[in-house]
Amino acid sequence: MAHLPSRRRLALTVPLALSLTASLGFLPAAASAAPRAALAADAAPAADGPKLAYVVNTATDHRTVASVKKAIEAAGGSVVATYGKIGVIVVHSANPGFAEEIRAVRGVQSAGATRTAPLTAAGTTDAGAAEVMTEAQAAKTARASAAAPGSEPLEADQWDLRAIGADEAAQINPGSRKVTVAVIDTGVDDTHPDLAPNFSAAQSANCVGGKADTSEGAWRPYTADDYHGTHVAGEIAAARNGIGVAGVAPGVKVSSIKVSDPDNGLFYPENVVCAFVFAADHGVEITNNSYYVDPWLYNCLDDPDQKAIVDAVNRAQLYAQKKGTLHLASAGNSNHDLDADAIVDKTSPNDTTPVTRTIDPHECFDVPTQLPGIVTVSATGVQNLKSYYSSYGRGVVDVAAPGGDRLYQIPDTPSKEGRVLSTMPNNEYGFLQGTSMASPHAAGVAALLKSRYPQATPAQLQALLKAQADNPGCPASYDQNGDGTQDAVCEGGKRVNGFYGHGIVDALDAVTK
Numbered sequence: 001m002a003h004l005p006s007r008r009r010l011a012l013t014v015p016l017a018l019s020l021t022a023s024l025g026f027l028p029a030a031a032s033a034a035p036r037a038a039l040a041a042d043a044a045p046a047a048d049g050p051k052l053a054y055v056v057n058t059a060t061d062h063r064t065v066a067s068v069k070k071a072i073e074a075a076g077g078s079v080v081a082t083y084g085k086i087g088v089i090v091v092h093s094a095n096p097g098f099a100e101e102i103r104a105v106r107g108v109q110s111a112g113a114t115r116t117a118p119l120t121a122a123g124t125t126d127a128g129a130a131e132v133m134t135e136a137q138a139a140k141t142a143r144a145s146a147a148a149p150g151s152e153p154l155e156a157d158q159w160d161l162r163a164i165g166a167d168e169a170a171q172i173n174p175g176s177r178k179v180t181v182a183v184i185d186t187g188v189d190d191t192h193p194d195l196a197p198n199f200s201a202a203q204s205a206n207c208v209g210g211k212a213d214t215s216e217g218a219w220r221p222y223t224a225d226d227y228h229g230t231h232v233a234g235e236i237a238a239a240r241n242g243i244g245v246a247g248v249a250p251g252v253k254v255s256s257i258k259v260s261d262p263d264n265g266l267f268y269p270e271n272v273v274c275a276f277v278f279a280a281d282h283g284v285e286i287t288n289n290s291y292y293v294d295p296w297l298y299n300c301l302d303d304p305d306q307k308a309i310v311d312a313v314n315r316a317q318l319y320a321q322k323k324g325t326l327h328l329a330s331a332g333n334s335n336h337d338l339d340a341d342a343i344v345d346k347t348s349p350n351d352t353t354p355v356t357r358t359i360d361p362h363e364c365f366d367v368p369t370q371l372p373g374i375v376t377v378s379a380t381g382v383q384n385l386k387s388y389y390s391s392y393g394r395g396v397v398d399v400a401a402p403g404g405d406r407l408y409q410i411p412d413t414p415s416k417e418g419r420v421l422s423t424m425p426n427n428e429y430g431f432l433q434g435t436s437m438a439s440p441h442a443a444g445v446a447a448l449l450k451s452r453y454p455q456a457t458p459a460q461l462q463a464l465l466k467a468q469a470d471n472p473g474c475p476a477s478y479d480q481n482g483d484g485t486q487d488a489v490c491e492g493g494k495r496v497n498g499f500y501g502h503g504i505v506d507a508l509d510a511v512t513k
Contacts (some may be wrong), residue, residue, distance in 0.1 A: 054112060055311075057308060068102075074090065074236045078093065080092055112303075120263050132430040141154050141415060145299065152238075153244060158410035159380075159402075160420050166507040168508050172512060174250045176251060180283070181447050185229030185260070185288075186258065187229050188220065193244070195230070197239040204255040205219055205278050206258045207257060207271045227424045230425050231420075234247060235440040236248060236444045245423065269367075274316075276317045285324065286326050286446050286450065287326075288329075288439055288443040294346045298345055298359045299366075301364070309473070310371075314371050325462045329395055331378045332369065335392075335487070337393050344359070373458060376399075377435060378392050378404025379405075380400050382409045385408075390403060390438070392499050394492045394498035399465055399500070401505045403420065403434055405419075405433065466503070472507075473494040
């Protein structure tokens with residue numbers, strides 16, 4: 001993760017954030033190897049390997065970018081997209097030695113493959129498959145909702161809204177239509193009646209492959225099974241229109257930037273780079289990132305490919321921050337202590353055969369979650385306890401929000417569902433749990449704060465989000481299954497701790513205090 005030996009998150013102070021910038025080679029390379037001309041003098045290498053995608057990170061001046069692009073072609077690569085403002089070039093190449101060759105080019109600061117599997121014609125953070133709400137469940141919930149005037153038909157099952165005062169907040173300030181939250185995800189079904197009133201097509205795109213496609217509907221999910229982004233969007237901004245459910249900020253706009261690969265559902269780095277830049281260039285105030293960048297759960301800087309991934313995505317998200325965009329991201333569902341001395345990763349790479357490895361989370365990064373300035377969100381259930389699956393960590397988690405807990409925290413609602421109810425493709429509704437669900441709740445509260453304080457910078461918004469959060473403090477015991485062993489250890493005090501960061505977000509406080 002984004003830590004130094006002091007075990008404090010890099011985003012906390014400017015000097016630490018700058019140290020990450022320096023470590024990734026954003027400053028001119030100390031030693032540039034063979035210049036481009038020397039490489040170009042050789043014949044282009046034979047394309048005798050599998051075609052892979054790469055990110056090549058350079059200085060941002062036009063001359064360097066142009067020179068590196070020529071060197072890419074000489075090394076057997078083809079440029080897919082160029083983000084000159086941040087010095088990131090997306091490349092495809094079948095040359096097995098492409099990365100090594102291009103790293104030796106003058107002006108290249110880092111370069112590496114973004115996947116371990118060849119290009120073909122899920123890295124989200126929900127825990128388990130969705131359960132679509134049945135007609136019988138919906139009818140029962142609608143009857144219960146009718147007893148509360150002003151409620152949406154399915155709101156009785158939305159324990160999560162009540163947990164953070166979002167139902168009351170909506171009566172005071174539902175959010176401004178001048179604020180847009182972009183859902184960087186699997187696509188959003190904007191035809192859903194609960195999403196259509198608040199959807200912003202002008203700020204939506206398909207970024208798969210690393211280049212934005214803004215054609216009509218390109219931002220929608222491939223199939224109904226790609227429901228993740230639609231569920232997330234509903235949690236943020238489902239309209240209070242007498243249909244279905246309500247979002248945390250039902251008055252703001254929501255957009256869709258699709259980044260999931262159509263073949264395996266993974267979120268590759270070049271797609272995410274495109275998404276952050278697109279959001280920034282299209283006036284998006286807040287992005288929600290309920291995923292980790294594939295194929296590595298943790299990206300270690302001592303590996304040149306993984307370093308290039310961190311470098312490229314970090315450049316893109318910092319570019320967006322500088323243009324006024326706040327990012328929120330899920331902490332992950334592995335119940336990992338992100339401030340531990342070591343973590344065993346058995347899942348990476350997830351696009352070929354995983355290899356078990358032990359990583360130091362202070363030197364290896366969950367991307368984009370642990371990058372500087374990004375708000376990291378852990379998950380809670382109806383009892384305001386950390387959800388059993390949620391990763392955590394002192395100095396890593398910024399805030400917590402409802403993500404659901406189907407095992408140990410069951411609400412007294414019509415469906416008795418500990419998971420979160422939200423919108424699904426094809427006009428349906430369903431239950432999901434995960435830090436994927438926690439992050440959009442926090443994003444919704446951030447949108448309410450941005451609505452109230454439209455001039456607030458990303459750093460100021462993050463400070464406001466932390467200030468209004470309510471911290472329950474570390475629990476006396478966290479033995480969820482009752483076997484006598486602590487399932488996770490919370491470190492810290494009442495103000496800031498590893499389970500909740502600065503606390504559980506509070507929508508009502510966001511619009512009143």
